[in-house]
Amino acid sequence: MIVTVNTMKQCEQNSGLSNFELMEQVGFKLAIEIMNRHKQHENIVIVCGKGNNAGDGFVLARYLLDSNYHVSVIALYSELTTPESQENMKKLPKKIFVKKNDIFNSIENANVLVDAVFGFGFKFEIPSECKEVFVQYNQSKAVKYSIDINSGAEADTGHIACDALKSHITFALGYKKIIHVLRKDHHLFDECIVIPIDIKECDHSELVEMTQEQFVKEFPRIQEDAYKGQEGIPLIVGGCYGMAGATCLNILGAKASGISYLHVACDEKIYPILATKEITPVFHPFTLDTVGSVLKEVLPKVKCIAFGSGATYLDSKKVILELLLQQSTCPVVLDAEGIRCLQNNLYILKLVRTQVILTPHLKEFADLIGMSLESLKTNKLEIAKEFAKEYHVTLVLKGPHTLVVSSQGEVYINQTGNAGLAKAGSGDFLTGLITGFIAQKRDVFMAVILAVWLHGHAADLALKNHHQRMIQIEDLKQEIEQFYFDQC
Numbered sequence: 001m002i003v004t005v006n007t008m009k010q011c012e013q014n015s016g017l018s019n020f021e022l023m024e025q026v027g028f029k030l031a032i033e034i035m036n037r038h039k040q041h042e043n044i045v046i047v048c049g050k051g052n053n054a055g056d057g058f059v060l061a062r063y064l065l066d067s068n069y070h071v072s073v074i075a076l077y078s079e080l081t082t083p084e085s086q087e088n089m090k091k092l093p094k095k096i097f098v099k100k101n102d103i104f105n106s107i108e109n110a111n112v113l114v115d116a117v118f119g120f121g122f123k124f125e126i127p128s129e130c131k132e133v134f135v136q137y138n139q140s141k142a143v144k145y146s147i148d149i150n151s152g153a154e155a156d157t158g159h160i161a162c163d164a165l166k167s168h169i170t171f172a173l174g175y176k177k178i179i180h181v182l183r184k185d186h187h188l189f190d191e192c193i194v195i196p197i198d199i200k201e202c203d204h205s206e207l208v209e210m211t212q213e214q215f216v217k218e219f220p221r222i223q224e225d226a227y228k229g230q231e232g233i234p235l236i237v238g239g240c241y242g243m244a245g246a247t248c249l250n251i252l253g254a255k256a257s258g259i260s261y262l263h264v265a266c267d268e269k270i271y272p273i274l275a276t277k278e279i280t281p282v283f284h285p286f287t288l289d290t291v292g293s294v295l296k297e298v299l300p301k302v303k304c305i306a307f308g309s310g311a312t313y314l315d316s317k318k319v320i321l322e323l324l325l326q327q328s329t330c331p332v333v334l335d336a337e338g339i340r341c342l343q344n345n346l347y348i349l350k351l352v353r354t355q356v357i358l359t360p361h362l363k364e365f366a367d368l369i370g371m372s373l374e375s376l377k378t379n380k381l382e383i384a385k386e387f388a389k390e391y392h393v394t395l396v397l398k399g400p401h402t403l404v405v406s407s408q409g410e411v412y413i414n415q416t417g418n419a420g421l422a423k424a425g426s427g428d429f430l431t432g433l434i435t436g437f438i439a440q441k442r443d444v445f446m447a448v449i450l451a452v453w454l455h456g457h458a459a460d461l462a463l464k465n466h467h468q469r470m471i472q473i474e475d476l477k478q479e480i481e482q483f484y485f486d487q488c
């Protein structure tokens with residue numbers, strides 16, 4: 001389970017244990033983790049801040065001392081903000097505290113460094129009084145551990161201050177927090193290990209997760225008496241002269257979702273290419289003059305529509321977008337050009353009655369909302385949540401950890417996938433996959449998560465037989481087929 005800081009605090013409050021008891025338990029369990037990995041003679045230096053995270057560090061120091069480990073403590077603050085930390089600091093012998101002018105030596109000579117400076121209470125930037133210590137800490141070759149949250153990282157927003165402390169292992173207390181599942185964005189730790197603490201099972205979290213087991217459970221199965229298209233037919237609209245491949249990849253993705261019937265509407269100019277390449281979809285070629293009537297005829301037959309992949313030079317793109325948003329009664333997935341057409345016209349989304357799913361990558365989203373990429377990166381989760389709520393859409397913000405955010409505030413942070421997916425066409429395949437799953441499932445948010453998870457999982461499976469650079473988007477469908485065969 002992944003929790004926000006508020007949920008974590010509630011879990012701790014409901015545990016029936018005092019902060020003092022929780023801190024004692026945390027320090028004890030951390031000491032076991034450290035003792036399992038290190039010998040008594042190693043030089044362990046614990047760097048403490050001023051809140052409860054520092055308190056965990058003091059308790060850890062006490063248990064290590066009791067077991068005859070060689071420990072010293074750097075207390076960056078003399079004034080502590082919580083009584084539990086103060087009390088635990090007092091329990092330590094004075095001689096283990098490093099004197100101010102010895103701090104840099106102590107860090108330099110450490111074999112093991114433990115970061116107990118800031119936990120989930122950290123906000124904004126590293127304070128000036130810690131800056132030099134943080135820089136030196138990060139330069140040290142010691143084995144490094146962080147307690148709960150790497151100091152300088154915000155647990156909920158994913159914001160990372162400059163010079164935030166790095167670690168080999170971060171021990172997440174109780175549950176993983178949002179920062180722990182955004183590793184590919186920040187690379188602050190190599191590994192994150194959850195330390196269980198005696199808090200009541202948290203029964204609700206706004207963060208949705210997906211595992212292989214859950215995927216198999218949610219996978220839309222075919223019935224014995226099935227007939228073609230029974231599960232829901234998707235429609236793909238897009239491509240243009242010069243970008244027929246994008247539609248081919250949409251089709252490939254939709255097929256990989258297991259659909260049994262597919263409609264494709266495309267510009268007359270690319271119809272011969274698509275029809276030669278793909279023989280199973282039913283095609284609806286159009287021109288600028290006929291696009292309206294062609295689409296109106298097919299709309300009532302379908303359960304989900306995708307528009308925008310490869311539609312850059314499509315002369316009818318604005319007409320199509322308007323028509324789909326005004327007349328469709330089923331979910332509409334907008335990708336690439338479909339999203340770009342909304343720039344400066346975002347208000348349209350507020351007038352739409354059907355469900356809209358937007359699949360921008362970070363740059364497309366930054367352009368859509370008129371923000372710089374850098375500003376977006378510092379707080380993408382909160383911005384994505386606000387946007388999805390305001391415009392009442394499901395937002396699929398693509399990247400190394402794709403975020404799926406619903407208009408109701410549900411959040412999914414994808415953990416599958418690898419840099420082999422950072423290739424032209426990868427998003428087109430995903431759009432097809434999303435559209436295919438939505439056509440087959442009632443729950444749009446779940447369908448999107450299934451697709452995003454599977455897209456990344458297929459790329460991870462492809463690593464068994466392909467070099468990461470050589471993963472071709474066309475390979476993904478075969479990986480998915482094999483995965484269904486083995487697991488579903």
Ligand SMILES: NC(=O)C1=CN([C@@H]2O[C@H](COP(=O)(O)OP(=O)(O)OC[C@H]3O[C@@H](n4cnc5c(N)ncnc54)[C@H](O)[C@@H]3O)[C@@H](O)[C@H]2O)[C@@H](O)CC1
Binds near residue numbers: 051120
């Ligand atoms: N019930 C609890 O809250 C428990 C918390 N535990 C530990 O306590 C941590 C959270 O404790 P706290 O809420 O005390 O928070 P922290 O230990 O993260 O300390 C935050 C302190 O630093 C200050 N601060 C935040 N950002 C700053 C900045 N940029 N510059 C300077 N000062 C800044 C805050 O005002 C606050 O005083 C957890 O991560 C965990 O390690 C555990 O001991 C278990 C029990």
Ligand SMILES: Nc1ncnc2c1ncn2[C@@H]1O[C@H](COP(=O)(O)OP(=O)(O)O)[C@@H](O)[C@H]1O
Binds near residue numbers: 419
């Ligand atoms: N480093 C990475 N690790 C995992 N997935 C990635 C990485 N880079 C990109 N992706 C995934 O690859 C896809 C790229 O989509 P997109 O940028 O729209 O490509 P295109 O427009 O060329 O089809 C997204 O699903 C994204 O999440």
